[in-house]
């Protein structure tokens with residue numbers, strides 16, 4: 621079998637096109653979807669990310685703004701800034717730059733963003749909704765993986781999905797999303813004794829470990845669907861967790877770069893539009 625490669629950039633472009641229409645409908649109600657970034661200190665990667673999202677959002681008619689706070693900001697001040705954004709009914713999404721500076725605690729942040737505006741799904745409210753199978757904002761990368769599987773017409777119900785990695789932003793939430801869609805889910809992680817035994821049983825293999833080359837051909841079964849959410853910046857550019865030799869065995873795979881990444885950015889914007897659609901006036 622030679623796998624079908626998912627074109628994440630094309631899929632993202634299609635998703636953004638579908639958002640245009642929704643933004644037009646909102647415009648007739650006088651609503652402009654608005655995403656607010658909260659930047660902490662002078663982080664190069666965070667600026668690059670914010671600029672990328674701005675560039676994607678502008679042609680869709682989604683407004684993006686930035687608040688800049690010092691890197692050594694006290695939690696109370698961050699709380700005040702987020703509180704002001706919560707109170708501003710014209711704001712639909714709030715993204716606080718991650719990772720947080722060391723003196724700030726993620727669990728504190730995860731309770732101060734209003735649920736509707738938590739478009740990256742970091743709050744306890746959205747995590748709870750995910751766990752209960754209620755609508756909400758799941759973390760964008762996990763939502764993007766589900767979008768790819770859906771668009772790729774991959775059957776999920778009753779299939780064995782194996783997730784490698786249990787991070788709160790990718791592994792754990794995608795496992796919940798798959799479970800909600802009736803997959804049989806195995807979550808593996810650093811302490812898993814026999815990773816290979818688990819991955820071999822996968823109909824759908826989602827890899828989010830951040831370990832280049834972790835998944836090799838001997839670890840998979842022919843025909844498996846592989847979603848590679850690993851992102852490691854190496855000398856030769858961005859690489860995923862899956863050895864490209866696996867591509868010959870799989871039925872469907874996402875490349876890195878050009879797979880999950882671009883879809884994640886589009887899914888984030890979808891979350892902002894969705895939130896704007898739920899504004900209560």
Ligand code: ADP
Pocket residue numbers: 784785786787788789790791808809810811812815828829830831834849850851
């Ligand atoms: P990401 O942000 O891509 O999800 P994190 O660094 O937050 O990555 O989490 C990495 C996850 O991958 C952890 O849950 C960890 O247990 C898992 N992991 C890392 N190395 C391995 C490995 N060799 N085998 C299985 N799981 C691994």
